[in-house]
Amino acid sequence: MATNPNQLTADLAELDRIEKHLFAHNYATSGIYFSGATTDPAKGAAGRGEALAILDEEYHELLCSKETGELLDRLTAAEKNGELDDFRAAEVRVLARDRSREADIPAQMASDYTRLRVESGDAWHKAKPAGDWDSFAPYLDQVVSYMRQIAQLKDATRDPYDVWLDEFEPGTSREFYNNFFDAVKATVVPLVNDIVKNGYQPSRSCVEGTFDAKKQWDLGIELCKIEGLDMDALVCAHTEHPFTDSLTSNHVFIASHVYEHDVLSNIFSMLHEGGHAIYEQGVNSAYDYTCLKGGTSMGIHEAQSRFYENLVGRSEAFAPVLLDLLKKYFPEHMANVTAQELYLAENRAEPSLIRTEADELTYPLHILIRYELEQLLFAGEAKAADIPSLWAQKYKEYLGVDVPNHTVGALQDMHWSDGSIGYFPTYALGSAYGSQFAAKMIEEGMDLNGIIGSGKLAPLSDWLGSRIWTYGRGKDPIDLIKGAVGADFDPSFYTKYLEEKFSKIYKLA
Structure with a gap:
């Protein structure tokens, strides 16, 4: 009727x-x-x-x-x-x-x-x-x-954990993520083992030393501009654990941190958070005062942040752009550094303790550890008191590293403190979404490396904006992905990307 x-x-x-x-x-x-x-x-x-x-x-x-x-x-x-x-x-x-x-x-x-x-x-x-x-x-x-x-x-x-997985990323469950992480492990674990056996590691000497915090912050702001963020609609502030949020498409927050002895940390943090922020700015402004405002899911959000952090920021094509910025702010440190040296330094893959500082290859193993611990907590098979020892066991098992203290161990992330349990898997999933988006851009004839190398990223924003950002929460992840790439989600784009990139860097072919 x-x-x-x-x-x-x-x-x-x-x-x-x-x-x-x-x-x-x-x-x-x-x-x-x-x-x-x-x-x-x-x-x-x-x-x-x-x-x-x-x-x-x-x-x-x-x-x-x-x-x-x-x-x-x-x-x-x-x-x-x-x-x-x-x-x-x-x-x-x-x-x-x-x-x-x-x-x-x-x-x-x-x-x-x-x-x-x-x-x-x-x-x-x-x-x-x-x-x-x-x-x-x-x-x-x-x-x-x-x-x-x-x-x-x-x-x-x-299952309670499945309820929260689905809430953070509609359409997912433990079965979904188990299949996804099985595919990731099948590629990443052998690659990491081969790299360790190979014995070669690129030098990081070009990014070592003390880098003025104020200059680092200013460099990070320039990266936001390169990403295409509307700086009149953005607030940037300092915090312990980086994050992004928004009030409307015209009022977005980025909070990040700076470490004087790790110049790459703030660079990739700002690129990452900038990806979140440009998504929020790109949502149809007609949605601002409705439930459709903002990103549709954590996985789709992480797809944007990981896209700009890794597929752009850590790419060989972007290294000259980033080097020019580093030379502008730190000429004495970077005067004799080449773009290739910087590219290799920022993509050095080795097991480490800190998720947010992890290289692109080992990063999903950090996520896998948290995913497995969350399941134990929800199943009642572990209490909070058990987490540090379980954390240490899994870091030894998956990454071969010893955890010296809780600050760089189970206390390093804030997510569990605010109830974001079930959120972590979306970080790895978002990386996989982004790889599939990039593959589709190339398939459609976009000169992805040429655009990234120019430092003028508007074509990327146009593609992502028209197919992902503008819809806000109006489309669910499954529908967004299918609309953007014409197919269902496929993790093989991610595993292929990692295998090709790191096999080349480490000459494993």
């Missing part, structure tokens, strides 16, 4: 009103999180947690109210009757899904969990530099407990 036109007009107006209020809550929440990680005083966590909990309660009440549910039911019926345009149909579908994920979670439980995550994040920030796992461990156990309970409320028919 067709919807009464007057009723439909009123319903769409009410939808707009609700969306604006939900947007305002998200705006406030994102801003509070950003200041908490960058500029808040050390004693500010309690007040921040209380404010976020109140915002979360109000958001939950509005999204999950009976009235909102009835509105979405009517609009869903109108969508099935073909009475909504594509924008409205996507808006109703995504908001109804968001509501279904929250509707069965008591508001008090949701706000308590928000408070816990703020406390947990604050505990992690204090524990990491001190290497004090014991002070953080109780928070991790509580986070896992809440996440299990919430997963059961979201969908009692599914």
Whole structure:
């Protein structure tokens, strides 16, 4: 039965009103999180947690109210009757899904969990530099407990970890990721072993030394400009663990760090976060005050960040561009360095301790370790107290390195502290998505190396913008990938890319 036109007009107006209020809550929440990680005083966590909990309660009440549910039911019926345009149909579908994920979670439980995550994040920030796992461990156990309970409320028919995997990347599960990581291991582990046996390693002497932090930061800002970011819509700040967020397509945050003795760290951090940021800026601005704002999934988001970090930033074609920047800011260090020396130094592949500083080849093994530990935590086969020893075992097994302390071990990432358990696998998945995008660009005749080597990356933004970014949350990952490349996701593009690149660098053919 067709919807009464007057009723439909009123319903769409009410939808707009609700969306604006939900947007305002998200705006406030994102801003509070950003200041908490960058500029808040050390004693500010309690007040921040209380404010976020109140915002979360109000958001939950509005999204999950009976009235909102009835509105979405009517609009869903109108969508099935073909009475909504594509924008409205996507808006109703995504908001109804968001509501279904929250509707069965008591508001008090949701706000308590928000408070816990703020406390947990604050505990992690204090524990990491001190290497004090014991002070953080109780928070991790509580986070896992809440996440299990919430997963059961979201969908009692599914394994709790699968619920969260699917929430971070719709359409995924342990079965999906097990198959993916099996393919990755089959390529990466033998390659790493061959490199170790080969005994050759490129020199990193050209990037060793002390590099002024302010100059590094300015270099990173220039990289954002090269990526094509709208600098009038971007805020950059310092933090312990780099991240990106947005309020609208015209207000995006990047937070990163600088290490005086590791000039490559900030370079690739800024390229990585810049990939996230340009995605957020590239979403259709008409979506800004709706549930369609922002990236559609963590995997698609990581595809953008890893694309700019690795497929652009660590490519042989980009080395001359990057070298020119380094010579501009650090002429005494880089005066006699060649582009080939820089390329080899930044792509030196060797087992290491720190995920965010890992080379492109061994990086997915860091992700695999976290993926396996998360499953143990969710299955109740490990508690937080067990993680450091399990961490050490797996780093020895997969990467052959000894873990000397918790700071460079299980405390190195903040993700578990804020409930991002199930997020880590998307880092490796995003790299694989990006490789498939690059292969399609080349197949369509794009001179990818020529564009990257020119330092004028607009054609890449045009391709990704028109096929990925503009849709925001309006398309799910499966549909986006198929629309972008004309085929389903295929990890072989990623494994082939890694094998060809590192076999050439290490002369393993």
